[in-house]
Amino acid sequence: MKVLGxxxxxxxxHNGHLYHLEKAKELIGAxxxxxxxxxxxxQRGEPAIIDKFSRAEIALRHGVDVVVELPFVYATQDAGGFAFxxxxxxxxxxLVxxxxxxxxxxxxEFLIKVAKVLHEQPWRYQEILHVKLKKGLSFPNARKEALVEYFREEGTLNPERVKNIERSNDILGVEYVRAIFRYGSDIRFHAIKRVGASYTDEHFRGRFSSAxxxxxxxRERAMELVKEAVPEESFWIIEREMGEGRAPVFWEDMERVFLARxxxxxxxxxxxxxxxxEGLDKRFWDSAKRAGTLREFVEAVKAKRFTFSRIRRLMLYALFGIKPGMMDKANKLGPQYxxxxxxxxxxxKFLSMAKRVAKVPIITTPSLYKKALEELDEERHEVDDSLFLWMFDMDIKATMVHTLLFPDPGQRDGERDFKKRVIVL
Amino acid sequence: MKVLGxxxxxxxxHNGHLYHLEKAKELIGAxxxxxxxxxxxxQRGEPAIIDKFSRAEIALRHGVDVVVELPFVYATQDAGGFAFxxxxxxxxxxLVxxxxxxxxxxxxEFLIKVAKVLHEQPWRYQEILHVKLKKGLSFPNARKEALVEYFREEGTLNPERVKNIERSNDILGVEYVRAIFRYGSDIRFHAIKRVGASYTDEHFRGRFSSAxxxxxxxRERAMELVKEAVPEESFWIIEREMGEGRAPVFWEDMERVFLARxxxxxxxxxxxxxxxxEGLDKRFWDSAKRAGTLREFVEAVKAKRFTFSRIRRLMLYALFGIKPGMMDKANKLGPQYxxxxxxxxxxxKFLSMAKRVAKVPIITTPSLYKKALEELDEERHEVDDSLFLWMFDMDIKATMVHTLLFPDPGQRDGERDFKKRVIVL
Known part of the structure; x- marks a missing residue:
């Protein structure tokens, strides 16, 4: 049995997603x-433009059999945490x-070579990394420079390619491979070429435009152009959500929420x-006092070594009160449900099979999440109770905030996670 | 020397304020x-419609010689804390x-009699109060009922008048008198009859309309009517603040700030x-999850025994993270600057005299507030350092939030308390 993840x-x-999905299914014979x-x-540290239930529904209508949620605490991390x-x-x-x-x-081959170094941490790599860190570089930058230097010495990879790794989706690819190593998983992985616009491209490119x-x-309500860039059923669900006052949701709607906090x-x-x-506490504190808009705030916090995505993610961590202790645990133990x-x-059918073998509880009725914790199968479930509860609470809170951003006040019930039933198609 | 406070x-x-101010000055011969x-x-638990500097300026233009700030932690309390x-x-x-x-x-005479009971806590009053509290009444209600019963027994006051004390401004009067007793102050007090509309009246009553x-x-931009109800110089300063994008500020602008938090x-x-x-923690927690607007929220929290003003004040305490320990200390020791x-x-001239006798530091340059604490005059200043710092910090934070509500993003600098100079007319 082939199960594609x-x-x-x-x-x-959008159309690019559909193309990629179909290619992947074909490649695996899933x-x-x-x-x-x-x-x-x-991962950009922004609220999704339409909510997770509608996005799941769209995926199901385009050939996905099961949609599961990446917990908030991973979804809003950098490539490493996201992939893990x-x-x-x-x-x-x-079963994947x-x-x-x-x-x-x-x-x-390139992705594996880089991921292996990150995973196995060869002695020479550690040595170079240590020097870079001592020079005062941030961890991500020290890591990149150490990789470049390591491969220059090794001669097994073009160091220039390593240098550009973060600018492309390749960094995510490396982290996926590394995560597979970390879990000791026997899942096979396959990289396929992206089509169409880069995902950060802001310009409309017709049929294959970026998200x-x-x-x-x-945002500009240019729905005729949106129609060109997304499959039909994605379009009408977006329009339905907008019509019912649950979309669109934008990061800018959080302006006073962030700044007041x-x-x-x-x-x-x-x-x-x-x-x-790296002094981000002071930068945040100073900038919040002065900035009148979110744009002013991120511009004030920004320095060469911080990306805007990283700043937006940190804004979420501060808003949600995410402490290092729990996050470090999440990044060590992985998802708890x-x-x-x-x-x-x-x-x-897949889920009924998976429920018998999964390493953590599979939750289809969120209101019963505490029961899931009481009914663990000691044989195969590996769950840290406090991490489970925290991780789940953050998902619930993410929905509490997201629903508050719905345009129609009548739709802003924050308990959507408990009241909205799982989508069955 | 007569100094009116x-x-x-x-x-x-507005015109009613001006009338009251002039009457008071005349009465005292100030x-x-x-x-x-x-x-x-x-005290309604709302942001002021225009900021404190402009309101101070208006007061100075209408015959007040010095405007000092009631610290946020008192300004947003019930009659007792406000008056204290x-x-x-x-x-x-x-020098007042x-x-x-x-x-x-x-x-x-009525105000003094009630205030005396509250201040002196005669044994019989305490006994009745104890019974009322045991019956499960909230403190304010138990207190009111105990007063009614105490005076019925005493026969010195009409108990019906005591019953209605909270519905009028009389409760504030009682609390002013009681506060004078508490400080052991020799300030004389005088009650004068209010004119015009009740301060909670929502209807326009021409020249003497309520705030x-x-x-x-x-809010409705009916500025021609506003003009009728406020003195000329109050009007143009309101218009100036609106023109410069710093006004008007409304409680409703805090919708997502409150609900997201x-x-x-x-x-x-x-x-x-x-x-x-009284279960308010659960009421707040439950209501916040469901309410899509501030109005829905307060309606959901509301029960017969809570006034809307009290709910709005509690909302501020929760937003600002006001803990009982500090607030109790503030209500015991009084203002620290x-x-x-x-x-x-x-x-x-008055200030230069007051600076030599005041019991707490007089602060005219807020950016130097820490210096004020270092340069205390041990002879006459009675200051609790941690209370001073907390109280001051809350004033600064109140301005941080208030400025964020200014219509023009370019005006939202939160450090207005440190950057805006004291108004000198």
Whole structure:
């Protein structure tokens, strides 16, 4: 049995996503296709433009059999944390045989070589890394420079390619492979070339436009152009959600939510939040006091060594009060449950199999999450109770905030996670 | 030397305020008039419609010599805490001889009798109060019923009048008198009859309209009507602030600020906030999850025994993270500094005298507030350092949040308290 796993955000689902999905299924000859999808917040540190249930529904309508949620605490991390969470979900499901991901280069040998160094941490690599860190470089930069230098010495990879790794989707590819190593998983992986626009491309490119450019079109209500760039059923679900006042949701809608919170925090409060190293606590604290808009805030915080995505993610951590202790644990132990957002009739069969083998509880009725914790199967479930509860609480809170951003006040019930039933197609 | 002290909100300054101010000055034959004024948030638990500097300027233009700020932690309390803070500021200034306040009844004998019972806590009153509390009544209700019963037994006051005390401004009058007793102050007090509309009246009543109705008119941009209800110079300053994008500010602008914060808080977090008794923690927690608007939220929290003002004040405490320990200390020790918002040439003379006798530091340059703490005069300053710092920090944070609500993003610098100079007329 071939079970394909894909890692997606579908924010929103567009023609490029459909193409990639179909290619992947064909490549594997998949009997089942499982998507692990970001919930209501994405890796860019932004709320998703339409909510996770609708995005799951769209995926199911386009050939995915089961959509499970990537917990908030992984979905909003950098490539390393994101991949560790996503691969963790697929690995812990227990039945996934193959992961396919898009990559600029689709050069599997390259991805493996880099991932191996990161995973095995050869002595010489550690030595170079240590020197770079001592020079005062941030960890991501020290790591990149150490990799470049290591491969220059080794001569097994073109160091120039390593240098550019972060600018492309290749960094995610490396992290997927590394995560597979970390879990000791026997899932096979396959990189396929991305098509169409780069995912950060802001310009409309017709049929194959990026999700970024499509969100921009939605913002401008240029729905005729959106229609060109997304499959039909994705389009009408987006329109349905907009019509019912649950979409679109934009990061800018969080302006006063973020700024008021940050202005009321003390500098020491930032110090206690995950990821606030390199003077970011002071930068956040100072900038919040002065900035009148979100744009001004991120511009004020920005320095060469921080990307905007990283700043936006840190803003979420500060808003949600994410502490290093729990996040470090999450990044060590991986996902503690598998939350099902939706499935097809075929997907139902898969889930009934998976429920017997999964390494963590599979949750289809979120209101009973505490029961799931009481009914663990000691034989195969490996769950840390406090991590489970925290991780789940963060998903619930993410929905609490996301629903508050719905345009129609009548739709803003924050308990959507408990009241909205799993999507069955 | 006669120094008149008045306690005001001026949100905004209207014809009734002017009438009251002039009456009070005449009554006392005041050499100087000092107003202690709420800062950027008011006793209704709302942000002031225009900021404290502009409101201070208006007061100075209408015959007040010095405007000092009632610290946020008192300005946003019920009648007891509000009066204790306000009288505390005037008392600690050291030179105020007379306080004049408006009251429905202006029956000083009545106010004194009630205040005396509250202050002296006669044995019989305590006994009745104890029974009422045991019956499960909230403290304010138990207190009211105990007063009614106590005076019925005593026969010295009409118990029916005591029953209605909270519905009128008389409760504030009682609390002013009681605060004077508590400080052991020799300030004389005078109650004068209020004129015009009740301060909660929502309807426009022409020349003597309530502040509530005037704010409503500003909201509707019915500026021609506003013009009728406020003195000329109050009007043009309101218009100036609106023109410059710093006004008007409304409670409704805090919708997502409040709801997002509350949705991200846990029930136990509410339990740690000042004033969350009587199941209010659960009511807040439940309501925040479901409410899509502020109006829905307060309606959901509301029960017969809570007023909307009390709910809005509690919302501020939760947002600002006000803990019982500090608030109780504030309600025991009184204001720890006197922050000057503005003064006239005449007021300058008063301040130079007051600086030599005040019981707490007088702060005219807020950026130097830490210096004020270092340069205390041990002879006469009675200051609790940690209370001073906390109280001051809350004023600064109140401004941080208030400025964020300014319509023009370019005006939202949160450090207005440090950058805007004291108003000198």
């Amino acid at each position: 894909v890692v997606v955000e579908y924010n929103p689902f 009997d089942f296709t499982i998507a692990v999808m970001s919930g209501n917040f994405t 969470g996503a691969v963790g979900v697929l690995h812990k499901l227990g 045989t193959d992961i396919v991901f898009g990559s600029e280069s689709a050069d599997e 970024t450019s499509i969100r921009k079109l939605v 940050f202005r009321l925090m003390n500098r020491e409060d930032f110090e206690e939040i995950y990821g606030f190293t 598998i939350r099902v957002l939706g499935f097809t009739e075929k997907g139902r | 008045v306690v005001v909100e001026y949100n905004p300054f 050499d100087f008039t000092i107003a202690v004024m709420s800062g950027n948030f008011t 803070g306000a009288v505390g500021v005037l008392h600690k200034l050291g 001889t007379d306080i004049v306040f408006g009251s429905e009844s202006a029956d000083e 509530t109705s005037i704010r409503k008119l500003v 509350f949705r991200l808080m846990n029930r136990e977090d509410f339990e740690e906030i000042y004033g969350f008794t 006197i922050r000057v918002l503005g003064f006239t040439e005449k007021g300058r």
